[in-house]
Amino acid sequence: MSVKTLTIDGVPIAIEEGTTVLEAARQNGVHIPTLCHLEGISDVGACRLCLVEINGSPKLQPACVTEVAEGMNIRTNTETLQDYRRTIVELLFAEGNHVCAVCVANGHCELQDLAIEVGMDHSRLPYRFPEREIDVSHDRFGIDHNRCVLCTRCVRVCDEIEGAHVWDVAYRGAALKVVTGLNQPWGAVDACTSCGKCVDACPTGAIFRKGSTVAEMERDRDRLEFIVNARKDHQWTR
Amino acid sequence: MDLNELLEIAEKERQRAASVRIRCCTAAGCASSGAEEIKDRLEQSIKDAGLDNTVEVCSVGCMKFCGRGPLVEIDIPGVLYQQVSGDQVEAIVDALKQNKAAESGATPLDREHPFFTLQQPIVLENSGKINPERIEEYIAVGGYQNLYHVIHDMSPDEVVDEVTRSGLRGRGGGGYPTGLKWATVAKMPEGQKYVICNADEGDPGAFMDRSVLESDPHRIIEGMAIAAYAIGANHGYIYVRAEYPLAIKRLETAIKQAKRLGLMGSQIFDSPFDFKIDIRVGAGAFVCGEETALMQSIEGGRGNPRPRPPYPAQSGLWHSPTLINNVETFANIPAIVREGADWFASIGTEKSKGTKVFALTGKIRNTGLIEVPMGIALREIVEKMGGGVPRGEVKAVQTGGPSGGCIPAHLFDTPVEYDSLIQLGTMMGSGGMIVMDTETSMVDVAQFYMEFCRGESCGKCIPCRAGTVQMYQMLTKILRGEATLIDLEQLERVCGMVKATSLCGLGQTAPNPVLSTLRYFREEYLELLKDSPKAQGVASR
Numbered sequence: 001m002s003v004k005t006l007t008i009d010g011v012p013i014a015i016e017e018g019t020t021v022l023e024a025a026r027q028n029g030v031h032i033p034t035l036c037h038l039e040g041i042s043d044v045g046a047c048r049l050c051l052v053e054i055n056g057s058p059k060l061q062p063a064c065v066t067e068v069a070e071g072m073n074i075r076t077n078t079e080t081l082q083d084y085r086r087t088i089v090e091l092l093f094a095e096g097n098h099v100c101a102v103c104v105a106n107g108h109c110e111l112q113d114l115a116i117e118v119g120m121d122h123s124r125l126p127y128r129f130p131e132r133e134i135d136v137s138h139d140r141f142g143i144d145h146n147r148c149v150l151c152t153r154c155v156r157v158c159d160e161i162e163g164a165h166v167w168d169v170a171y172r173g174a175a176l177k178v179v180t181g182l183n184q185p186w187g188a189v190d191a192c193t194s195c196g197k198c199v200d201a202c203p204t205g206a207i208f209r210k211g212s213t214v215a216e217m218e219r220d221r222d223r224l225e226f227i228v229n230a231r232k233d234h235q236w237t238r
Numbered sequence: 239m240d241l242n243e244l245l246e247i248a249e250k251e252r253q254r255a256a257s258v259r260i261r262c263c264t265a266a267g268c269a270s271s272g273a274e275e276i277k278d279r280l281e282q283s284i285k286d287a288g289l290d291n292t293v294e295v296c297s298v299g300c301m302k303f304c305g306r307g308p309l310v311e312i313d314i315p316g317v318l319y320q321q322v323s324g325d326q327v328e329a330i331v332d333a334l335k336q337n338k339a340a341e342s343g344a345t346p347l348d349r350e351h352p353f354f355t356l357q358q359p360i361v362l363e364n365s366g367k368i369n370p371e372r373i374e375e376y377i378a379v380g381g382y383q384n385l386y387h388v389i390h391d392m393s394p395d396e397v398v399d400e401v402t403r404s405g406l407r408g409r410g411g412g413g414y415p416t417g418l419k420w421a422t423v424a425k426m427p428e429g430q431k432y433v434i435c436n437a438d439e440g441d442p443g444a445f446m447d448r449s450v451l452e453s454d455p456h457r458i459i460e461g462m463a464i465a466a467y468a469i470g471a472n473h474g475y476i477y478v479r480a481e482y483p484l485a486i487k488r489l490e491t492a493i494k495q496a497k498r499l500g501l502m503g504s505q506i507f508d509s510p511f512d513f514k515i516d517i518r519v520g521a522g523a524f525v526c527g528e529e530t531a532l533m534q535s536i537e538g539g540r541g542n543p544r545p546r547p548p549y550p551a552q553s554g555l556w557h558s559p560t561l562i563n564n565v566e567t568f569a570n571i572p573a574i575v576r577e578g579a580d581w582f583a584s585i586g587t588e589k590s591k592g593t594k595v596f597a598l599t600g601k602i603r604n605t606g607l608i609e610v611p612m613g614i615a616l617r618e619i620v621e622k623m624g625g626g627v628p629r630g631e632v633k634a635v636q637t638g639g640p641s642g643g644c645i646p647a648h649l650f651d652t653p654v655e656y657d658s659l660i661q662l663g664t665m666m667g668s669g670g671m672i673v674m675d676t677e678t679s680m681v682d683v684a685q686f687y688m689e690f691c692r693g694e695s696c697g698k699c700i701p702c703r704a705g706t707v708q709m710y711q712m713l714t715k716i717l718r719g720e721a722t723l724i725d726l727e728q729l730e731r732v733c734g735m736v737k738a739t740s741l742c743g744l745g746q747t748a749p750n751p752v753l754s755t756l757r758y759f760r761e762e763y764l765e766l767l768k769d770s771p772k773a774q775g776v777a778s779r
Contacts, residue, residue, distance in 0.1 A: 046698045046699045046700070046741065048700055048740070048741065059738075062545055062741075091700055091705060095703075125708050126708075172697045173692055173693055173696070174695075175697075
């Protein structure tokens, strides 16, 4: 196995070939914010929060899908990147209807954590207050599209780990939304196994267990990674 | 099929062709102004005059002067009639009988006009001359002989080398060296490889690819087959949008004909080379012109782009090495093979070789399709070929569609080539060229393009999905006179951020029309701001 040497934020590191920049950074104690990334499922490079500067590359590269290479000089937290990350978080808050005070995920929300991390206490861009619906037709779960950030973790977790592919993405641009089945009410989708993996994967309060009250929603993200490792390595206890 | 059989078809076709031909453009532009009816009436009229043994009415592709359709050309005395209406048909047939231009009714076009004389057709050399629905006519003008020559006289490496030496760059807009792209795919390990023709033309105001597909579909097939031989592929796809039904129909016909003659399929020209082409019809999403989204769409998935690398050359369609080129790029290939790399490299400028097809539209007298050598000054195109604007003065030209920008009139001496346009903050793009006059509001233009990008964003990445909406709203606010200088600063900030952080080309270039209008027409924005005199004072930077 080959090892690559590179520097992240000026610190030289040695790391196995094939590792992503994000993994390399995390293994070496460097924090890069992410939203669409989730351990155990594939990466899509969609949220753009993990963009980093790499010497020799004119464009910013997403750390989650960029593999390490010999001699890379990576900067993960420059002023420009900080500015872009804050604007991305603002764009997300302005795009949906994110009212933390009445959200089941308040205090356990990755979007909220990101806002705190990038120092966003209000959006400089106007809030759009879109009209979005809530689907509570499923017996045990519900989805509030107002809180959806379209990270597609639910889509990938259902497809790649549960193998049911209940979730998908429909429409485009501002009208983009995640849908169940062929845009049926969730409760009407026979393919749904009610496993709850989408609930565990959701970074915000968008997909929730029914009966959760405000600020009560906790998720077991390790469960998803555990299932993947268990299948791969045939180890079924934790 | 061997070379003799091919030459026999060509010879037979040349003999078959009647001595006098009347050519009717039936491509989409002229068809939309009733060309099919004119063609039928001409046929009837020729029959009535008892000339049907000596005169043939042919359906041909684009004759370039699209703004003046329907266009009809008669061999003798070599006249091109514009805006032909049904009641002018008799006059045209009379003129043909008397061997002179029609005296009343139909108006001939001046062939000595710079619109025609400044053109240098390579890609469009057969356009408007041959019937795109008859393979024999393509063979009669030398078609498929280049493919024969490549298969029998050249090694794949030699073909790649020839294309590399020609200096041809991608005509889809990016301008990546075509030879380098071919070499990369050719060098990938042997196995399944694909060739894709990107015919998902979607820029507002652009119709170059459509015209080529409608006028000379066999040229694309031959170009793709040569590419497939060079890189070791046996399967190709043409990805064309459903909004081009005539192009699709003519491609289907062309593929059928090529198969029938053994020019597509297995053991082409009795060689071990196999190649087939399938058409994939796209539903019409701008983002599907982006290569990774296009491949997803061919695979049957949602047309979303993915981060590159891996590039399609390494991992493309179904993870196989894939070559993707634009329609016009492939259309250049047969000419390069026939005339040689040095010939091609002698046309154009040092870094932009060959010619470029533009769709000249907007507020201009002569609307249509032009093919000009690279390096020609914009002024030549707009003022000489286009004939300027009907009213007022020319203000700017927009090139590159939603990914490009506006060039103000005082910079019209700039040569048209990849790098000079990028320096001006715009780009070659696939070849849309929209002329604007002094009545045009540049903020309006910016808003129009932002509305387009907002609607066409696939929504996968946040900067493009939400950023374009915010930019559109800010532009609307400015146009309504409700914005302040702070909004303008905010707009520029978001533009910079969307450009730097978006996942694919659509998002990365979406702010360009705004940035370029801000660069050259900033005062128009400032005038629209609330308390504009003050704003102008502050913003004179």
